[in-house]
Structure formats: C-alpha cells, structure tokens
Amino acid sequence: MDFELKTFDLADACRQKCDALVAVVTDDGMAGDDPVSRLVQDARKSGDFESKPGKLLQAWRVEGVAARRVVIAGAGDGSGKRVQAAVQAAVGGLRHKAIKRLVVALPGSAGDDAVRAAVVATADSSYAYVATKSKADGRAIERVTLSVPASVTAHRQAFDAARGTAAGIEFARELGNLPPNVATPTRLGDEARKLAKAHGFRxxxxxxxxxxxxxxxxxxxxxxxxxxxxxxxxxxxxxxxxxxxxxxxxxxxxxxxxxxxxxxxxxxxxxxxxxxxxxxxxxxxxxxxxxxxxxxxxxxxxxxxxxxxxxxxxxxxxxxxxxxxxxxxxxxxxxxxxxxxxxxxxxxxxxxxxxxxxxxxxxxxxxxxxxxxxxxxxxxxxxxxxxxxxxxxxxxxxxxxxxxxxxxxxxxxxxxxxxxxxxxxxxxxxxxxxxxxxxxxxxxxxxxxxxxxxxxxxxxxxxxxxxxxxxxxxxxxxxxxxxxxxxxxxxxxxxxxxxxxxx
Incomplete structure (x- = not known):
C-alpha cells in the first residue's frame, strides 16, 4: 500500500478522483460550503449523524463529489485516539469493496497525533491475510492519499514515521499469521536474512x-x-x-x-x-x-x-x-x-x-x-x-x-x-x-x-x-x-x- 500526504481542504478532496473519500469529522463540525460539509450539516440537523468516535454515515454518488463512495466518520475531539477509532471504522467498512484508491481527509484541527493515527489505522483496517489461501480477494487498497489543511511540511516527520511503523506492523502481522508448518525457526532466520540484505543490516x-x-x-x-x-x-x-x-x-x-x-x-x-x-x-x-x-x-x-x-x-x-x-x-x-x-x-x-x-x-x-x-x-x-x-x-x-x-x-x-x-x-x-x-x-x-x-x-x-x-x-x-x-x-x-x- 502506497501512502502520500497532500495539502488540500475538503472542497479539494471532493474533486479528487478516487474510489472512496473518508471525511473525518470532529465535534466542531464542518462549516464549509462543499458538498460533503453540506451533507454533514443536513444529517446533523435531522439527527442522522453525530460525531462520536466510530459513528459513520455512508453515501453513494454524492452530487459534486468525484469519489463513488463517501464515508463520514465521527472523531469526537479530534485527538489521535478518536481519529484512530474513526478511520478504523470507516476503512474497515470498505474492506470488502472494490477500493483501489482512497482519500482520507483530516479536519483542520488535526495534529501530528491524528496524522500518525490515521496512517496506522488505515493500514491496520485494510490488512487482509492471503498467504496460504488458494484465491486472493483482489480487493486490496493500493493507494491512500491523506489530506491535511495545514502545510505538509508541518506533518512530514510524523507522517513518515507512521508510514514506516505501518510497514513494520504489517510485516509482524503477516509473520504471526503464517501457520506453524510455514513459519518455522528456519523461516524466521530466512526472513531476518532478507531484511538484512534489503536494508543493509548485519x-x-x-x-x-x-x-x-x-x-x-x-x-x-x-x-x-x-x-x-x-x-x-x-x-x-x-x-x-x-x-x-x-x-x-x-x-x-x-x-x-x-x-x-x-x-x-x-x-x-x-x-x-x-x-x-x-x-x-x-x-x-x-x-x-x-x-x-x-x-x-x-x-x-x-x-x-x-x-x-x-x-x-x-x-x-x-x-x-x-x-x-x-x-x-x-x-x-x-x-x-x-x-x-x-x-x-x-x-x-x-x-x-x-x-x-x-x-x-x-x-x-x-x-x-x-x-x-x-x-x-x-x-x-x-x-x-x-x-x-x-x-x-x-x-x-x-x-x-x-x-x-x-x-x-x-x-x-x-x-x-x-x-x-x-x-x-x-x-x-x-x-x-x-x-x-x-x-x-x-x-x-x-x-x-x-x-x-x-x-x-x-x-x-x-x-x-x-x-x-x-x-x-x-x-x-x-x-x-x-x-x-x-x-x-x-x-x-x-x-x-x-x-x-x-x-
């Protein structure tokens, strides 16, 4: 899975060509005039959406939005922990859909903790084990764009660290999930050698x-x-x-x-x-x-x-x-x-x-x-x-x-x-x-x-x-x-x- 970090607001996110757009919404709400902000405002007024962590509102072919699917994900106060719950719920709900390209739009209040949480939660929720299955699902997310309203430079260090961490977590999960007749002590040694060769370790x-x-x-x-x-x-x-x-x-x-x-x-x-x-x-x-x-x-x-x-x-x-x-x-x-x-x-x-x-x-x-x-x-x-x-x-x-x-x-x-x-x-x-x-x-x-x-x-x-x-x-x-x-x-x-x- 490839991650990229970009600077654009929700209005720009609505114009991104992708299979799904996840908009993370905090208690402060969305005051914009873009299609997703209007959708959130209307849903709140009617009582059909609240921004509690993990609460979702899904929509198909929203007018004015390039993405086929839109998922509004509640994130409470916007802290890393709440953003994690929001993104896990949203991406988890998309796991079995034909999603190749995903855009995750973070709120304006997002800090480094929210950026880290969003990257790791996206990777975690989209992971699927296929190593010993006769047929792979073929629905894996290939590219994720994380959007932040503030400068990319301000969040670059946190984003890069999260991306590296996500790769490490996925590597550990894959090894852990392998059956014991495959993940033998010899296999662990072989994996260590491969890591060493790929990254210059002793x-x-x-x-x-x-x-x-x-x-x-x-x-x-x-x-x-x-x-x-x-x-x-x-x-x-x-x-x-x-x-x-x-x-x-x-x-x-x-x-x-x-x-x-x-x-x-x-x-x-x-x-x-x-x-x-x-x-x-x-x-x-x-x-x-x-x-x-x-x-x-x-x-x-x-x-x-x-x-x-x-x-x-x-x-x-x-x-x-x-x-x-x-x-x-x-x-x-x-x-x-x-x-x-x-x-x-x-x-x-x-x-x-x-x-x-x-x-x-x-x-x-x-x-x-x-x-x-x-x-x-x-x-x-x-x-x-x-x-x-x-x-x-x-x-x-x-x-x-x-x-x-x-x-x-x-x-x-x-x-x-x-x-x-x-x-x-x-x-x-x-x-x-x-x-x-x-x-x-x-x-x-x-x-x-x-x-x-x-x-x-x-x-x-x-x-x-x-x-x-x-x-x-x-x-x-x-x-x-x-x-x-x-x-x-x-x-x-x-x-x-x-x-x-x-x-």
Missing amino acids: CEVLGPKEVERLGMGSFMAVARGSEEPLRFIVLQYRGAAESQAPVVLVGKGITFDSGGISIKPAPEMDEMKFDMSGAASVLGTFRALGELKPKLNVVGLIPACENLPDGRSMKPGDVLTSMSGQTIEVLNTDAEGRLILCDALTYAERFKPRAVVDIATLTGACVIALGGVRSGLFASDDNLARALQEAGDAALDLCWRMPLDDEYGDGLKTNFADVANVAGRPAGSVTAAKFLQRFAGKYPWAHLDIAGTAWKGGAAKGSTGRPVGLLVQYLLSQQDGKATATTKATAPAKAGRRKAAAR
Whole structure:
C-alpha cells in the first residue's frame, strides 16, 4: 500500500478522483460550503449523524463529489485516539469493496497525533491475510492519499514515521499469521536474512552447533522435543557511531507451543502459532528501522524453536544449566518462553547495551490482569519504564507498569537448583518477570508481556502486530544518544509498588 500526504481542504478532496473519500469529522463540525460539509450539516440537523468516535454515515454518488463512495466518520475531539477509532471504522467498512484508491481527509484541527493515527489505522483496517489461501480477494487498497489543511511540511516527520511503523506492523502481522508448518525457526532466520540484505543490516543466524558452543543449555532443552532445528538470530542496525551503545530488543520465538510434556488443552491450541509474536515484533521493528533510518544503534536477538512433546523433550524435574551458569529446575515445561529468553538476555551482555527490552507472549496471567488493551510492562529502571510508557501512549500501543518487588521472587526458590522456572498461580506474570530479571542484572532492562495484545481470537482471529508501534516510537525517541535509562541497572521494587497502588 502506497501512502502520500497532500495539502488540500475538503472542497479539494471532493474533486479528487478516487474510489472512496473518508471525511473525518470532529465535534466542531464542518462549516464549509462543499458538498460533503453540506451533507454533514443536513444529517446533523435531522439527527442522522453525530460525531462520536466510530459513528459513520455512508453515501453513494454524492452530487459534486468525484469519489463513488463517501464515508463520514465521527472523531469526537479530534485527538489521535478518536481519529484512530474513526478511520478504523470507516476503512474497515470498505474492506470488502472494490477500493483501489482512497482519500482520507483530516479536519483542520488535526495534529501530528491524528496524522500518525490515521496512517496506522488505515493500514491496520485494510490488512487482509492471503498467504496460504488458494484465491486472493483482489480487493486490496493500493493507494491512500491523506489530506491535511495545514502545510505538509508541518506533518512530514510524523507522517513518515507512521508510514514506516505501518510497514513494520504489517510485516509482524503477516509473520504471526503464517501457520506453524510455514513459519518455522528456519523461516524466521530466512526472513531476518532478507531484511538484512534489503536494508543493509548485519545478520547472523546460528544453528544448534553454534548455540551449543555458546553454552545455551536452557534454550537447547526447550528445542530438544522438535525435529525442527532451533535458530538464534542476531540482527544489527547501525545508524550511529560504533562507539554508541545499542538498544537491544529480545523477541521470544516459539513458533509453536504445545506445552511440551506439560501439554496444553486441545481447545484453541492452534493459536499457539502466535507464540512467536515477540520475535515477529522484533523483525517488524527492524522492517520499520530500514524505512526510517534513525540515528541510533539497535540489536535484535531472537531465540527461535518449537516446544513439542517427544522422547527427548525436557521433563518436569529436569535441571538445566543456562548460559549464565545459573541452574534451573523445570517444574512446568509449558513455562518455556522464559527458558529461551534467559539465555538470550545473557548473550545481550556482550553488546554492552544502554538498555535491553524483551518482548514475549509469556503468561496467561497477564491476559487475566490486563486483558487485550494494554501490554504488561516490567522494568528494573524507572527512566526506561517511563520512556516505554510514554512511547506506548504516543503510538496508541498501550502498556501498564507492573511491580517487581523482591518478595515476588520467593516462590521461585527450589531445593534442587538455583531457581525454578515457575512459582505457582498467584501473580504469575510478575513471577515470570522476576525469573527473567535474574538474567538481566548488568544493564537497564524491561520486559513486555504481550500475551493479551499480540493477537485476537474468535471471529477476528489474527495477529495484531503489537507492540511494533510502541517499540518504533521508543527507538525514535532515543536518537542522537538521548538517554532515558540510568547507567546502572537497579530494581525499584518500591517504586513499582507505588505506581501500581497509585493507578
């Protein structure tokens, strides 16, 4: 999908030759004398339209309008969040129409937040998965013109960032939606190589022998039950001087999770193909970096494998030796994500990072806590947590900080190893984060639990591409060596508790 940003008012928009015109209307209304403004004014008087977010009025062949279809979309106060709802509703309603060219006209009050929201929402609502279907729909939108009454120059930076972000989100969604017999660890490695070749990244894809030499015993144990060979992917984007410490993104890449010996229930197990959404979000973020080319250094680490039951699979009661040298007692083989992430977090130390953020569909407990609205955010550093939270707010890809009090780690104690891989049902998302924190003590670290936000079930089943928007926004805020993390990693347990209580 091609996006372009142009400066013209609604009267000019009415003259654009296109298949559909979406006019975003705020509470301030439309006082113009063009055909669409008159339509809105008349509809309001008759009570047939109100500007609440997501409210639509559709019309066919409006006199004086070049577009075949006109969609009036309510956007309330015109904020980014309201514009997002308006555009999602409008473009979603056009998905199954023969729309090749679309014009989205923003109101005069539109700011950068509205521009970003409109681009990302258009791409999100028009996305359709066809990769493994025998017949494609053939109704994909090809070109989108976003019109703003103010100067294009004023919104160019926000527009370009949104366009790159949208490309990254779509890339992550497509990978996440692929079936597990296609999106194997090998396929993820191949996709990383393609990205590197297309955008000039450095890329290494390590196999079982290299991973064994690194001493990643925890990662290797998870992969033992599968015939698909594991892959450890290392991507490097260099947009700043070599001397500048990178941000490291670590993505969980379980391409299918049966639970292993601690096997999951059969219903909805197919959705465990989405357990590599953390990996997909890292690759999607690198896709955006290739477009945007920000001035910073970023490393992406993806441990990728399957978790399946087999005669060679790890068992409850096994003790593993991680890359860090810490031993881990496996009490539940379905808590495997943390077992592959911990070795990747140890590997991250070699880059002397300014910050490390891991992204994982880690716990069902986080779904219970936060649902599908916000990702769970855990951090050992207040400044890093604040930067990620602000990035999520700006990108409308929300997260919520959770506590990391030391006491939560007590349940991970065991008589037979340095740490157990689970601590029971209470505060399951927190104890999982406490496990990871043990391996991330040498740098500022944050963990995003995206189990509730990475995909949707039911009739809308599919990957969301989250949290690519949050990650891209965070990285853009870190350009030119701006620091949002302290140089020493600390564990502000009390601060985490205060935040949770205050909210």
